[in-house]
Amino acid sequence: MSVIANNAAVKNAQAFEPLIVAFCCNWCSYAGADLAGTSRLNYPANIKIIRVPCSCRVNANFVLRAFQRGADGVIIAGCHPGDCHYMTGNYYTRRRFSLLKNLLAYVGIEEARFKVDWISASEGNKFADVMNGVLEKVHKLGPNRKLRDSRWRR
């Protein structure tokens, strides 16, 4: 019995394909993704990248909407502080999403499901690491139901 049950559990775990939405700054993290690709680094196809002109273009609505419509994890990736293409954008990102991250944790969203990080255009390795890291953790957590619209089908 237990063997069959275990097999079923393994099967279920395999059946779970996490969906991660990554908002990437056009000038650094998106180029970082490109570099990861051209360097033939592996990062999973479960990551759906949405290119934004700057990490501070991301609105809190976007993050919640991603969770509402099926995302199991959300990533915001921008230039390192000091390197913003528009001089100051990511300083705002830092304040805004520091607060949002804490707020989401406060209402009970597992912390691993929402990640903000700085990834420059030259950090193809870091890009792959961050993406794999989030994916791994989300995989362990399983599908996200919190904040999900019950009427939405994946």
Added chain:
Amino acid sequence: MKKIAKDQLALLWEKIDQNYQLFLPIAKEKAVNFSTWKEGAEVDLDALRTVNSPKNIIFPQTETYLTFKKEGKKLGLEVVSRDEEYVVFGVRPCDVASFKLLDNVFLGEPVDKFYEENRQKGLIISQACLNPEETCFCNAFAINPESAPVGADVATWDLGDLLLWEAQSEKGKAFTEALSDLLEDVSEDDRKKLDEVKAGIKDKLEDLPLVHVAPEKIEGGLKEIFASEVWDELYQRCLGCGMCTYVCPTCHCYDLKDYNGNGCGERFRCWDSCMFSDFTMMAHGNPRTTQKERVRQRFMHKLVYYPNNYESYACVGCGRCTERCPVRLDIVKVIKKLGGERNEL
């Protein structure tokens, strides 16, 4: 007439719950609302009025009409219907009266099939108000809080340790029959006690601060009231939230919306509020662009338009808006401002 000891009520809930979905006034922290009964639920029969009116049950805030699903080139449609018969226990006479007002709208031609089904599947058990509060003014609409209201299948009275029970409709009688092992016949003493309590209610009503509200004293026809200057002043403090319309047992405006759920979805009906800027939004925009027009719409509907159509005010004096409006722009003040007040009782 039957009776049941109050400490036996949990058994009664349990029994009803076996065959019906049972709604009761249940306290969740400070707010008491009609919700489905579960063992151990904090049933509050003393709360005079729930935050949400029981309109929520017969006319839910969101009600799915149909679901659709795309399968290849085909579109699958499925009409949703209410699955279970239900019982609402502890509906106050004002709220029972509000059901009739909703019936006028939804059961008149053309009949609203979804609403009709909701009504047919429900059984209403009223509970008389023996202790009306300062915000109550149901007597202004000829509602007797101590009575067995028309429209209730069963009427009950809470006499402290006893609950008196009287079936009124055929449906209520059959329901009472099915519960006969828990209900016993009342004694002559019980009847007497009920009569005494009922007689005492009149004094209590006359003592209430809003007893002078009298909408029938409002003078003027539709056009005069519409053009009245009082609206210029009344609307000013309105914040434009929809609380009054959502807690109101008689507000019944709704919107139809579709939800696109990625290759599937649903069409649903949801409450709308004339206080909102997108109420009755049409291709050309909104017919009521200022808050003054919206406030006027709400009260004209309650006090003029609805009575013109159905010969009855669309208010039951439950006092929810009186208690809840953040800026105290309630229907009592509007009625008084329009001259709806009597000097002596």
Added chain:
Amino acid sequence: MEKIKEEIRQIAREALTGKKVDIILAWEKGPLWYDSYPAFFTKEEEVDSLTWDSFCINNLSKYLLEETMADKKVGVFVKGCDALAFNQMMQDNRIRRDNVVVYGLPCPGMIDPDKVRAKRLNRGLTEVKQSGDELIFVTKDGEITVPAHEVYYDKCLYCHYPNPVVYDQLIGEKVAAETALDRSERFSQVEALEALSAEERFAYWDSQFSKCMRCFACRNVCPACSCERCTFDDDDLDILGKAREDSEDQFFHLIRAYHVVGRCIDCGECSRVCPQDIPLEKLNRKLIKDINALYGEYQAGLDPSTKAPLVTYQLEDADSFTAGEKGGKGT
């Protein structure tokens, strides 16, 4: 407060007759004991119905929005919390200061009608009088004296700014700014929630949010929610649907709280007006607490010349998501 009421009426009359202002924003009394509400006075003779008592909870600053008042000259009475709101709306460029005459009212605290009802003091109640730290409830059967702090709103017990921080003219004596409860205590409920597990926290908030019927009273009463057009009201954007659906309730509440980050003056009006008693202050205070911890102590509405925390930054700011990396002090 009786004495001050007369003084207020006098000031209002003089301002209107002297054409100093076009409108006076104050409060009026309705038929019930707790029934004090915002009122707009334009004529001298109307001022007789102006009131000032322990139920004037409504914040009149909210009515000063530029488009509401057009080019009218307005005289407004503000309590301590209303003055913070006034400053906040100034900072948000939503009030034209030149058009407003601010009359400051030191506030002893406001009575929570629910607490009065819970004590069953409302039966036959006709009037409530203030005498020092005590309140006298005048009923048909006699008078009952109650310590004021037992029936004041919780938010008043934490209030640190009972005296208006902005005014053109102050009416009456300033009141002591000591609070009945320690100000830092206001975060204790937030900390209690933080101590729970993620599952428990989600269960808690889910049960709270699911009570919401989206009447938007919390938003409309909020002095920080002063946008010309709220994003939730824009039908074309399809940000928020109208269905009762848990995820939409959660979406609304998180975004509402987030939109007032750094601008919330913690006046507690949102939780006061909530018909379903959703503890919205626990969301607002969580954000205030985090701002204080990450970016330094900040009280919105205290000084309109400063910048709100989310529209400014420091190069060496901390963050809550990297651990000691470049640009962050870590947490």
